[in-house]
Amino acid sequence: MNYIILGPPGAGKGTQAKNIAGKFGMVHLSTGDMFREEKESDEVVSKLLSAGQLVPDEIVVNMVKKHLEKDDIIKKGFLLDGFPRTVKQAEELDVVLKSKNIKMEGVLLIDVPFEEAVKRIVGRRICVCGASYHMTLLPPKEDGKCDRCGGKLFQRSDDKENVVRERFAVYERQTKPLIEYYEKSDTLIYINGLKDEKDVFAQISSCIANGL
Numbered sequence: 001m002n003y004i005i006l007g008p009p010g011a012g013k014g015t016q017a018k019n020i021a022g023k024f025g026m027v028h029l030s031t032g033d034m035f036r037e038e039k040e041s042d043e044v045v046s047k048l049l050s051a052g053q054l055v056p057d058e059i060v061v062n063m064v065k066k067h068l069e070k071d072d073i074i075k076k077g078f079l080l081d082g083f084p085r086t087v088k089q090a091e092e093l094d095v096v097l098k099s100k101n102i103k104m105e106g107v108l109l110i111d112v113p114f115e116e117a118v119k120r121i122v123g124r125r126i127c128v129c130g131a132s133y134h135m136t137l138l139p140p141k142e143d144g145k146c147d148r149c150g151g152k153l154f155q156r157s158d159d160k161e162n163v164v165r166e167r168f169a170v171y172e173r174q175t176k177p178l179i180e181y182y183e184k185s186d187t188l189i190y191i192n193g194l195k196d197e198k199d200v201f202a203q204i205s206s207c208i209a210n211g212l
């Protein structure tokens with residue numbers, strides 16, 4: 001089974017993708033996570049991320065292609081989170097999938113309005129171990145400290161309000177046209193991202209379990 005999770009910043013793509021991949025035994029491929037790891041060593045990527053701008057299509061496509069070369073990922077099935085993000089990336093992905101005879105079951109569009117996304121993102125604090133908190137909605141037991149590993153929590157460089165605004169503008173301009181792209185191929189599935197985390201998980205699980 002292979003799916004794409006699409007949606008604006010703060011929609012809950014990463015949160016759901018981790019849990020859904022765990023439940024269905026798929027591999028979670030997050031281009032955002034890959035770039036955050038690379039950020040330490042790549043100054044150009046680091047600057048683009050901190051400014052809320054997209055990394056050039058060619059770099060992203062080549063990175064994803066490398067993952068889709070791995071047999072275990074193809075065998076288990078994959079969940080693409082944060083990719084594709086432009087029509088160009090979607091077209092390139094289609095070519096790769098076709099050449100490998102891989103079927104994409106569906107594109108899950110999680111939608112939330114801007115105000116909700118800003119509230120979720122600006123309060124987010126993360127840990128190097130991958131745990132994620134929210135200062136008011138999901139606070140750690142001890143202020144500034146990870147419940148899981150005791151590490152110091154920090155804010156993503158692109159989670160400041162002015163950068164979140166830019167990320168949203170980029171989404172509207174460069175990523176939203178993908179909705180029409182996938183509507184045409186009849187693979188788009190709408191998910192209400194305003195519900196709580198468990199409810200969103202149930203909506204997505206039900207779609208996947210029913211092969212939608």
Ligand code: AP5
Nearest residue numbers: 009010011012013014015031032054055082085120196197
């Ligand atoms: P990426 O990491 O993909 O960032 P994003 O799409 O902006 O998404 P976020 O991680 O902010 O949000 P999310 O939807 O995953 O929500 P989350 O589950 O975290 O990309 C970062 C950057 O990398 C890009 O700006 C770009 O520079 C680059 N990049 C990545 N892919 C690229 C590509 N394909 N092409 C070019 N450049 C690329 O949840 C957010 C918060 O809300 C959390 O605190 C969470 O706890 C909370 N939350 C989640 N669900 C709920 C809920 N139902 N109710 C209440 N709170 C919730």
